[in-house]
Amino acid sequence: MLPDYLGQILTRKGGKRLLDAHSPRRILDRPPRFRDFPRIDLDRCVVCGACADACPVGEAENQPPALEMGDRGPVLHRERCIRCGLCAEVCPVGAIEVGTLAEEVKERVVPSKPARVVVDRDLCVGCGRCQEVCPSDAIEVDETASVDPERCVLCERCIQACPVAGAIKLIPLDVEELARRWTEHLKEALRRAREG
């Protein structure tokens, strides 16, 4: 009768497990909150670039980031990833998964948007095509369509899908308001520069 530990080694599977250190297998039981490498669902990605902006790696000079934007979505470099989970926090459509972090984080860091999608209720026929194509579930159709500006990622797919010309529009945010903020900011910077 072999001891237990020898029996495990001498079976075909056990011997393979001993020799093959690189095979993917579960070594320890991780808690559900364990932050593994981010898993990116490219089908849901809307290529907004928020994750690549949030990545804290690559902020220093001569250092590439861990998450870069490709043509189809973010490309992860595992050797540089520090598993902080910021990409999952900022993703507006929930396409990145890092443990249970994205579900548990209450406040998402919403990037400031340069424009807003608006539905003209007089023209909207309530066909629901925009709701079907919206990647971030920002549109609800109830007689006419309405857009949740916080969830909208400005992909303009709804505008392309809409059968009525001009029913959904992309309106830039208030230019005057932006100009006022920038003037204030510049004035403040000038004042500081004069004070030394």
Added chain:
Amino acid sequence: MERRREGRDASPRGNVRVVDVETGEEVPISHKVPVGPNHPILKEPLRIKLAVRGEEVVDCKVEMGYCHRGIERIMEGMPWQKAAFLAERVCGICSHAHNMCFIGGVERTAEGEPAPRGLFLRVLVQELDRIQSHLIANAAYFYSIEHETMFVWNMNTRERVLDCIEEITGNRILTGWNVVGGVRVDVTEDQLERVLETLEKVEEDVKAYRRIAQTDPLIKLRSRGVGVITKEHVRRYRVVGPQARASGVPESDMRLQEPVYPELGFKPVSRKRGDNLARILVRYDECLQSIDLIERIVDELPEGEHRRELEIRGGHVDHRVEAPRGELVYDMELTQGGVVRRVTIRTPSVPNIRVLEAIAPGAPTIADAVAVYASLDPCVACNERFVIVDRDRGEILYEGRAREVMRECSRTTSGRS
């Protein structure tokens, strides 16, 4: 017998001459023993130059500067969301303290108060971090006196504490737990119960280790009366943390001035002897005290939100936190919105390693001098800073010209690579 070292001018090559203060005669030295920068007993690069007469250590000199990483420079221009992750990479053992100190500093420049539940959870993880740091410090000491059984036992218990940290934050060391206004995610009742269950076992273990350290004759032989830090040393070298509290200075605990601890009825522990053994025992005392604090935090955890949105006004801030090794200081300048303009970090190991020059001479053997070094809980990588000195004027540069020199240096290094 008091001794002093001759100035640098008398020994241009850095050789050590030891002169008796009372008689003025030179003390004979048989050997000079360099320990480091790369040495089996050192976890991190550091050079300790020992002058010995026979086996007795006569003089000691510490040289730092083998592990500078330039984190303060990299942090300039980063928003707080990213800089918080860099801050916790300053130290590999007490990383949560650095994160907490950085975020606490940013919060002091912000408008409004952080969420109370978030502050309690922050302190909860900080105390877990303190237990694991003290256990690894004691393990390193026992390894330096070749007591490998205690080394392995301490490290084993530390793993259980790391499991608790992983359960709550999702990672074992680099937690990424704090954000401005509170903590990142809330905890559940189940998680807290599991943590308390684990800590019950940890408490038994730590009590057993403390009893062994107090009674074991071999540990006593190597530790009692070796490397005594007096109150005079504490004043002169600004020793902080458990090292100062082992010499009877409980006021050195910065937790007395932090927000949550007064509500928990916190009182610092201290011992009077100031030798290696006292430092080990103070760390065990603090582990048990931290377990008590965690139980109290779980009882009194306030309900409500765990994170609040704060508006960061910016400005100059100087924030202090009691890290596991002692007082940690972040001196920062922030812009509106929380971008780091300038940051200076002082870690507790800076004064704690310097005191070795005073207490290692008089150690009966070279091995004891190394044990004294290990008992100070040194962390080399986090205390490497640099200053730019104008050699013509002999003064330290802070602003203006110092910036130019640093920019010039970074340009030349990037050109080479």
